Amino acid sequence: xxxxxxxxxxxxxxxxxxxxxxxxxxxxxxxxxxxxxxxxxxxxxxxxxxxxxxxxxxxxxxxxxxxxxxxxxxxxxxxxxxxxxxxxxxxxxxxxxxxxxxxxxxxxxxxxxxxxxxxxxxxxxxxxxxxxxxxxxxxxxxxxxxxxxxxxxxxxxxxxxxxxxxxxxxxxxxxxxxxxxxxxxxxxxxxxxxxxxxxxxxxxxxxxxxxxxxxxxxxxxxxxxxxxxxxxxxxxxxxxxxxxxxxxxxxxxxxxxxxxxxxxxxxxxxxxxxxxxxxxxxxxxxxxxxxxxxxxxxxxxxxxxxxxxxxxxxxxxxxxxxxxxxxxxxxxxxx
Numbered sequence: 083x084x085x086x087x088x089x090x091x092x093x094x095x096x097x098x099x100x101x102x103x104x105x106x107x108x109x110x111x112x113x114x115x116x117x118x119x120x121x122x123x124x125x126x127x128x129x130x131x132x133x134x135x136x137x138x139x140x141x142x143x144x145x146x147x148x149x150x151x152x153x154x155x156x157x158x159x160x161x162x163x164x165x166x167x168x169x170x171x172x173x174x175x176x177x178x179x180x181x182x183x184x185x186x187x188x189x190x191x192x193x194x195x196x197x198x199x200x201x202x203x204x205x206x207x208x209x210x211x212x213x214x215x216x217x218x219x220x221x222x223x224x225x226x227x228x229x230x231x232x233x234x235x236x237x238x239x240x241x242x243x244x245x246x247x248x249x250x251x252x253x254x255x256x257x258x259x260x261x262x263x264x265x266x267x268x269x270x271x272x273x274x275x276x277x278x279x280x281x282x283x284x285x286x287x288x289x290x291x292x293x294x295x296x297x298x299x300x301x302x303x304x305x306x307x308x309x310x311x312x313x314x315x316x317x318x319x320x321x322x323x324x325x326x327x328x329x330x331x332x333x334x335x336x337x338x339x340x341x342x343x344x345x346x347x348x349x350x351x352x353x354x355x356x357x358x359x360x361x362x363x364x365x366x367x368x369x370x371x372x373x374x375x376x377x378x379x380x381x382x383x384x385x386x387x388x389x390x391x392x393x394x395x396x397x398x399x400x401x402x403x404x405x406x407x408x409x410x411x412x413x414x415x416x417x
Contacts, residue, residue, distance in 0.1 A: 091158045098125065098154060102147050110140045120144075125151035184233055184249055187213050192248050194239040194258040194269050196223040199285065199306060203257055204232055215248045240268040245276055255281040263291035267298060274299030339404045340370075340396065346412025347391040357385040365406040367399030 102121030106112050112120070116133045123130045124147050136144060190213035193200050200216065204227070207214045216227040216234040227234040237244040239260065250256065250273055258269040266284045273282055284300045286292040292303045317324045329338060345351050351359055361367055373379045375392030389395070397407050 087161050091154075091161050094154055095158070098147070098150055105143050105147070106140070109143055110134065110137060121147070124148050127152065180233060180235065181247065184215055184235065184247065187215065187233075187249050188252040189213075189254040190215060190249065190252070192217065192245070192250060192253050192256040192273075194218075194256065194266075195260040196220075196227050196234070197259065197261065199259040201226075203259065204230065208232070215253075217244060217248055240265055240272065242272050242276060245269075245272055250276050250280065253277065253280060255283065257283045259285040263287050263295075267291065267294055270295050270300045271298045338399075339401045340398045341404050341408070342373075342394050343397055343404075343407055343411045343413070345389050345391055345393045345395070349391075349412025350410040351389050352391050352412070353388050355386050355388050356383065359410070361397075361407060361410075365399065365403040365410075367397045367403040367407050369395045370398050371396040 099121055102124065103114070103117045106117035106120050107114065110117075112134065120133050124144055127148060191207055192215050193203055193207075194217045196204070196216050196218045200218075200223075204214050204216060208230070214232055216224070216232050217237060217239040218224055218227070218234070219236060219238055221236065224234045224236045235244065235248055237247070239245065239258065256269075256273050258266045258273075260266050260269070263286055266286065270282055270284050273280055281301045282299060283302045283304060284295045286295055286303045286305050287307075292305065295303045313324065356369060361369060369383060371379055371381050372383060372389075373394040373396075375390060375394075379396075395407075395411075397404055399407075
Protein backbone atom coordinates (compact mmCIF):
# COMPACT_ATOMS: atom_id res chain seq x y z
CA UNK A 83 0.00 0.00 0.00
CA UNK A 84 2.79 2.39 0.95
CA UNK A 85 4.83 1.56 -2.13
CA UNK A 86 1.75 2.35 -4.22
CA UNK A 87 1.52 5.79 -2.62
CA UNK A 88 5.18 6.48 -3.36
CA UNK A 89 4.63 5.45 -6.97
CA UNK A 90 1.65 7.80 -7.22
CA UNK A 91 3.77 10.68 -5.85
CA UNK A 92 6.43 10.00 -8.46
CA UNK A 93 3.85 9.91 -11.27
CA UNK A 94 2.23 13.14 -10.05
CA UNK A 95 5.57 14.96 -9.95
CA UNK A 96 6.44 13.90 -13.50
CA UNK A 97 2.92 14.76 -14.68
CA UNK A 98 3.06 18.21 -13.08
CA UNK A 99 6.39 18.95 -14.73
CA UNK A 100 5.07 17.89 -18.13
CA UNK A 101 1.91 19.97 -17.67
CA UNK A 102 4.00 23.00 -16.67
CA UNK A 103 6.32 22.74 -19.66
CA UNK A 104 3.46 22.12 -22.06
CA UNK A 105 1.40 24.97 -20.55
CA UNK A 106 4.12 27.59 -21.05
CA UNK A 107 4.86 26.36 -24.54
CA UNK A 108 1.17 26.57 -25.51
CA UNK A 109 0.07 29.68 -23.57
CA UNK A 110 3.18 31.83 -23.88
CA UNK A 111 4.61 30.24 -27.06
CA UNK A 112 8.00 29.91 -25.35
CA UNK A 113 10.86 27.65 -26.32
CA UNK A 114 11.19 24.24 -24.69
CA UNK A 115 14.23 25.26 -22.59
CA UNK A 116 12.54 28.48 -21.39
CA UNK A 117 9.44 26.49 -20.47
CA UNK A 118 11.46 23.97 -18.45
CA UNK A 119 13.25 26.78 -16.61
CA UNK A 120 10.01 28.59 -15.78
CA UNK A 121 8.42 25.33 -14.61
CA UNK A 122 11.44 24.65 -12.39
CA UNK A 123 11.44 28.06 -10.67
CA UNK A 124 7.67 27.92 -10.25
CA UNK A 125 7.49 24.45 -8.71
CA UNK A 126 10.48 25.03 -6.45
CA UNK A 127 9.24 28.55 -5.52
CA UNK A 128 12.79 29.92 -5.56
CA UNK A 129 11.54 33.39 -6.54
CA UNK A 130 13.72 33.97 -9.57
CA UNK A 131 12.54 36.47 -12.19
CA UNK A 132 10.40 35.18 -15.06
CA UNK A 133 12.18 34.25 -18.27
CA UNK A 134 9.88 36.57 -20.19
CA UNK A 135 7.01 38.85 -19.14
CA UNK A 136 3.89 36.76 -18.52
CA UNK A 137 0.50 37.35 -20.04
CA UNK A 138 -2.61 37.33 -17.87
CA UNK A 139 -3.30 33.73 -18.85
CA UNK A 140 0.31 32.88 -18.11
CA UNK A 141 0.09 34.41 -14.66
CA UNK A 142 -3.09 32.49 -13.88
CA UNK A 143 -1.44 29.30 -15.11
CA UNK A 144 1.62 30.03 -12.91
CA UNK A 145 -0.58 30.57 -9.85
CA UNK A 146 -2.28 27.20 -10.41
CA UNK A 147 1.09 25.51 -11.06
CA UNK A 148 2.68 26.90 -7.87
CA UNK A 149 -0.38 25.97 -5.80
CA UNK A 150 -0.35 22.43 -7.13
CA UNK A 151 3.41 22.22 -6.67
CA UNK A 152 3.27 23.32 -3.03
CA UNK A 153 0.39 20.94 -2.33
CA UNK A 154 2.24 18.08 -3.99
CA UNK A 155 5.37 18.91 -1.98
CA UNK A 156 3.52 18.54 1.32
CA UNK A 157 1.81 15.36 0.13
CA UNK A 158 5.16 13.89 -0.94
CA UNK A 159 6.81 14.94 2.34
CA UNK A 160 4.00 13.32 4.33
CA UNK A 161 4.18 10.12 2.30
CA UNK A 162 7.96 9.87 2.70
CA UNK A 163 7.67 10.52 6.44
CA UNK A 164 5.02 7.82 6.64
CA UNK A 165 7.32 5.41 4.81
CA UNK A 166 10.22 6.14 7.13
CA UNK A 167 8.18 6.01 10.33
CA UNK A 168 6.15 2.97 9.29
CA UNK A 169 9.28 1.10 8.20
CA UNK A 170 11.02 1.93 11.47
CA UNK A 171 8.03 0.94 13.58
CA UNK A 172 7.49 -2.28 11.63
CA UNK A 173 11.15 -3.15 12.01
CA UNK A 174 11.07 -2.39 15.72
CA UNK A 175 7.89 -4.39 16.29
CA UNK A 176 9.29 -7.26 14.21
CA UNK A 177 12.49 -7.34 16.25
CA UNK A 178 10.58 -7.24 19.53
CA UNK A 179 8.34 -10.11 18.44
CA UNK A 180 11.36 -12.11 17.35
CA UNK A 181 13.18 -11.50 20.63
CA UNK A 182 10.05 -12.48 22.56
CA UNK A 183 9.76 -15.78 20.67
CA UNK A 184 13.45 -16.51 21.23
CA UNK A 185 13.13 -15.74 24.96
CA UNK A 186 10.59 -18.57 25.24
CA UNK A 187 12.87 -21.19 23.68
CA UNK A 188 14.81 -23.86 25.54
CA UNK A 189 16.80 -26.87 24.34
CA UNK A 190 17.08 -25.19 20.95
CA UNK A 191 19.98 -24.90 18.50
CA UNK A 192 21.87 -21.75 17.56
CA UNK A 193 23.48 -21.44 14.14
CA UNK A 194 26.07 -18.68 13.79
CA UNK A 195 26.35 -17.70 10.14
CA UNK A 196 23.71 -18.11 7.43
CA UNK A 197 25.96 -18.66 4.45
CA UNK A 198 26.15 -21.76 2.26
CA UNK A 199 26.89 -24.10 5.17
CA UNK A 200 24.50 -22.36 7.53
CA UNK A 201 21.60 -22.71 5.10
CA UNK A 202 22.15 -26.46 4.74
CA UNK A 203 22.50 -26.92 8.51
CA UNK A 204 19.29 -25.00 9.20
CA UNK A 205 17.42 -26.97 6.53
CA UNK A 206 18.50 -30.26 8.12
CA UNK A 207 17.42 -29.10 11.58
CA UNK A 208 14.11 -27.76 10.27
CA UNK A 209 13.33 -31.03 8.49
CA UNK A 210 13.69 -32.77 11.85
CA UNK A 211 11.50 -30.15 13.57
CA UNK A 212 14.21 -28.83 15.89
CA UNK A 213 13.90 -25.19 17.02
CA UNK A 214 16.64 -23.05 15.44
CA UNK A 215 17.89 -19.50 15.99
CA UNK A 216 20.16 -17.92 13.37
CA UNK A 217 22.73 -15.20 14.10
CA UNK A 218 24.21 -13.17 11.27
CA UNK A 219 25.35 -9.56 10.94
CA UNK A 220 24.20 -9.21 7.32
CA UNK A 221 20.73 -7.84 6.67
CA UNK A 222 20.40 -9.92 3.48
CA UNK A 223 21.15 -13.13 5.40
CA UNK A 224 18.66 -12.29 8.14
CA UNK A 225 16.00 -11.54 5.54
CA UNK A 226 16.69 -14.85 3.76
CA UNK A 227 16.51 -16.76 7.05
CA UNK A 228 13.24 -15.06 7.96
CA UNK A 229 11.74 -16.04 4.62
CA UNK A 230 12.50 -19.67 5.51
CA UNK A 231 10.53 -19.33 8.72
CA UNK A 232 13.59 -19.27 10.97
CA UNK A 233 13.97 -17.25 14.14
CA UNK A 234 16.90 -14.93 13.55
CA UNK A 235 18.86 -12.15 15.16
CA UNK A 236 21.09 -9.65 13.41
CA UNK A 237 24.29 -9.05 15.34
CA UNK A 238 27.89 -9.99 16.02
CA UNK A 239 27.92 -13.60 17.23
CA UNK A 240 31.33 -13.14 18.86
CA UNK A 241 29.79 -10.83 21.48
CA UNK A 242 28.40 -12.27 24.71
CA UNK A 243 25.33 -10.03 24.64
CA UNK A 244 24.35 -11.33 21.20
CA UNK A 245 24.60 -14.95 22.30
CA UNK A 246 22.63 -14.18 25.46
CA UNK A 247 19.82 -12.68 23.36
CA UNK A 248 19.56 -15.97 21.45
CA UNK A 249 19.12 -17.90 24.70
CA UNK A 250 22.52 -19.59 24.71
CA UNK A 251 22.20 -20.36 28.43
CA UNK A 252 19.07 -22.43 27.68
CA UNK A 253 20.21 -23.87 24.34
CA UNK A 254 21.06 -27.49 23.67
CA UNK A 255 23.62 -26.91 20.95
CA UNK A 256 25.47 -24.25 18.98
CA UNK A 257 26.95 -24.54 15.51
CA UNK A 258 29.34 -21.85 14.34
CA UNK A 259 30.19 -21.72 10.64
CA UNK A 260 31.44 -18.20 10.12
CA UNK A 261 33.95 -17.54 7.36
CA UNK A 262 37.06 -17.17 9.55
CA UNK A 263 38.61 -19.49 12.12
CA UNK A 264 39.26 -16.55 14.45
CA UNK A 265 35.55 -15.70 14.61
CA UNK A 266 34.62 -19.33 15.26
CA UNK A 267 37.21 -19.54 18.05
CA UNK A 268 35.81 -16.39 19.72
CA UNK A 269 32.28 -17.72 19.51
CA UNK A 270 33.36 -21.05 20.99
CA UNK A 271 35.05 -19.30 23.92
CA UNK A 272 32.04 -17.09 24.63
CA UNK A 273 29.46 -19.87 24.27
CA UNK A 274 31.40 -22.25 26.51
CA UNK A 275 31.79 -19.63 29.24
CA UNK A 276 28.07 -18.83 29.11
CA UNK A 277 26.88 -22.45 29.06
CA UNK A 278 29.31 -25.17 30.27
CA UNK A 279 26.87 -27.93 29.24
CA UNK A 280 26.34 -26.69 25.69
CA UNK A 281 27.23 -28.91 22.74
CA UNK A 282 29.39 -26.79 20.44
CA UNK A 283 30.25 -27.75 16.87
CA UNK A 284 32.68 -25.42 15.12
CA UNK A 285 33.93 -25.07 11.58
CA UNK A 286 37.72 -25.03 11.08
CA UNK A 287 39.81 -24.37 8.01
CA UNK A 288 43.25 -25.51 9.24
CA UNK A 289 44.68 -27.92 11.82
CA UNK A 290 46.01 -25.23 14.18
CA UNK A 291 42.57 -23.64 14.48
CA UNK A 292 41.05 -27.08 15.06
CA UNK A 293 43.35 -27.70 18.03
CA UNK A 294 42.60 -24.29 19.49
CA UNK A 295 38.86 -24.83 19.20
CA UNK A 296 39.10 -28.08 21.13
CA UNK A 297 41.20 -26.37 23.80
CA UNK A 298 38.69 -23.55 24.31
CA UNK A 299 35.70 -25.84 24.63
CA UNK A 300 34.41 -27.10 21.27
CA UNK A 301 32.66 -30.46 21.51
CA UNK A 302 33.30 -31.26 17.88
CA UNK A 303 35.33 -29.50 15.19
CA UNK A 304 34.47 -30.05 11.55
CA UNK A 305 36.56 -29.26 8.49
CA UNK A 306 34.14 -29.17 5.53
CA UNK A 307 36.96 -29.59 3.03
CA UNK A 308 38.34 -32.70 4.73
CA UNK A 309 34.92 -34.30 5.11
CA UNK A 310 33.95 -33.41 1.55
CA UNK A 311 37.16 -34.87 0.17
CA UNK A 312 36.75 -38.05 2.24
CA UNK A 313 33.17 -38.56 1.10
CA UNK A 314 34.14 -38.03 -2.53
CA UNK A 315 36.90 -40.64 -2.20
CA UNK A 316 34.50 -43.11 -0.54
CA UNK A 317 31.91 -42.47 -3.26
CA UNK A 318 34.45 -43.84 -5.73
CA UNK A 319 35.99 -46.58 -3.58
CA UNK A 320 32.89 -47.77 -1.71
CA UNK A 321 29.79 -46.48 -3.53
CA UNK A 322 27.33 -48.91 -1.91
CA UNK A 323 28.54 -48.04 1.59
CA UNK A 324 28.29 -44.33 0.79
CA UNK A 325 24.76 -44.82 -0.51
CA UNK A 326 23.79 -46.62 2.69
CA UNK A 327 25.27 -43.91 4.90
CA UNK A 328 23.44 -41.22 2.93
CA UNK A 329 20.20 -43.15 3.19
CA UNK A 330 20.61 -43.74 6.93
CA UNK A 331 21.56 -40.19 7.83
CA UNK A 332 19.40 -38.24 5.35
CA UNK A 333 16.37 -40.50 5.04
CA UNK A 334 13.74 -37.88 5.85
CA UNK A 335 11.50 -39.15 3.06
CA UNK A 336 12.07 -42.86 3.79
CA UNK A 337 11.06 -45.15 6.64
CA UNK A 338 14.60 -45.45 7.94
CA UNK A 339 16.23 -43.61 10.77
CA UNK A 340 19.47 -43.68 12.72
CA UNK A 341 19.51 -41.94 16.08
CA UNK A 342 21.55 -41.53 19.23
CA UNK A 343 19.45 -42.31 22.28
CA UNK A 344 20.52 -41.60 25.84
CA UNK A 345 19.35 -43.98 28.56
CA UNK A 346 17.45 -41.98 31.16
CA UNK A 347 17.33 -42.87 34.89
CA UNK A 348 14.38 -45.04 35.84
CA UNK A 349 13.60 -45.96 32.23
CA UNK A 350 12.66 -49.38 30.94
CA UNK A 351 16.19 -49.90 29.56
CA UNK A 352 18.17 -48.64 32.55
CA UNK A 353 20.01 -51.45 34.37
CA UNK A 354 19.11 -54.08 31.77
CA UNK A 355 21.26 -55.84 29.21
CA UNK A 356 20.45 -55.74 25.51
CA UNK A 357 19.50 -59.43 25.43
CA UNK A 358 17.01 -58.86 28.27
CA UNK A 359 15.08 -56.07 26.59
CA UNK A 360 15.03 -57.74 23.15
CA UNK A 361 14.97 -54.47 21.25
CA UNK A 362 15.16 -56.05 17.82
CA UNK A 363 12.26 -58.40 18.50
CA UNK A 364 10.06 -55.68 20.06
CA UNK A 365 10.87 -52.74 17.82
CA UNK A 366 12.78 -54.03 14.78
CA UNK A 367 15.63 -51.67 15.69
CA UNK A 368 19.28 -52.69 15.70
CA UNK A 369 21.78 -51.21 18.16
CA UNK A 370 24.93 -50.68 16.12
CA UNK A 371 27.11 -48.91 18.71
CA UNK A 372 27.16 -47.77 22.31
CA UNK A 373 28.87 -44.99 24.20
CA UNK A 374 29.20 -45.60 27.91
CA UNK A 375 28.75 -42.55 30.14
CA UNK A 376 32.02 -40.66 30.15
CA UNK A 377 33.58 -43.16 27.74
CA UNK A 378 34.19 -43.49 24.05
CA UNK A 379 31.96 -44.81 21.29
CA UNK A 380 32.37 -48.55 20.84
CA UNK A 381 31.18 -51.03 18.25
CA UNK A 382 31.98 -53.95 20.58
CA UNK A 383 28.53 -54.71 21.95
CA UNK A 384 28.17 -57.11 24.83
CA UNK A 385 24.62 -58.49 25.06
CA UNK A 386 25.20 -59.30 28.74
CA UNK A 387 26.43 -55.86 29.88
CA UNK A 388 23.64 -53.79 31.44
CA UNK A 389 22.81 -50.34 30.09
CA UNK A 390 23.37 -47.62 32.67
CA UNK A 391 21.70 -44.21 32.91
CA UNK A 392 23.75 -41.76 30.87
CA UNK A 393 24.83 -44.38 28.32
CA UNK A 394 24.03 -43.57 24.70
CA UNK A 395 23.11 -46.14 22.08
CA UNK A 396 23.14 -45.72 18.31
CA UNK A 397 19.96 -47.27 16.95
CA UNK A 398 19.11 -48.05 13.33
CA UNK A 399 15.65 -48.97 12.12
CA UNK A 400 12.26 -47.73 11.04
CA UNK A 401 11.06 -44.36 12.29
CA UNK A 402 8.28 -45.93 14.32
CA UNK A 403 10.69 -48.47 15.79
CA UNK A 404 13.22 -45.80 16.77
CA UNK A 405 10.42 -43.80 18.40
CA UNK A 406 9.55 -46.87 20.52
CA UNK A 407 13.18 -47.11 21.65
CA UNK A 408 13.09 -43.44 22.64
CA UNK A 409 10.01 -44.21 24.75
CA UNK A 410 11.68 -47.24 26.33
CA UNK A 411 14.77 -45.15 27.08
CA UNK A 412 12.66 -42.69 29.06
CA UNK A 413 12.18 -39.90 26.54
CA UNK A 414 8.71 -38.40 26.21
CA UNK A 415 9.49 -37.34 22.66
CA UNK A 416 12.30 -38.10 20.26
CA UNK A 417 15.16 -35.62 20.74
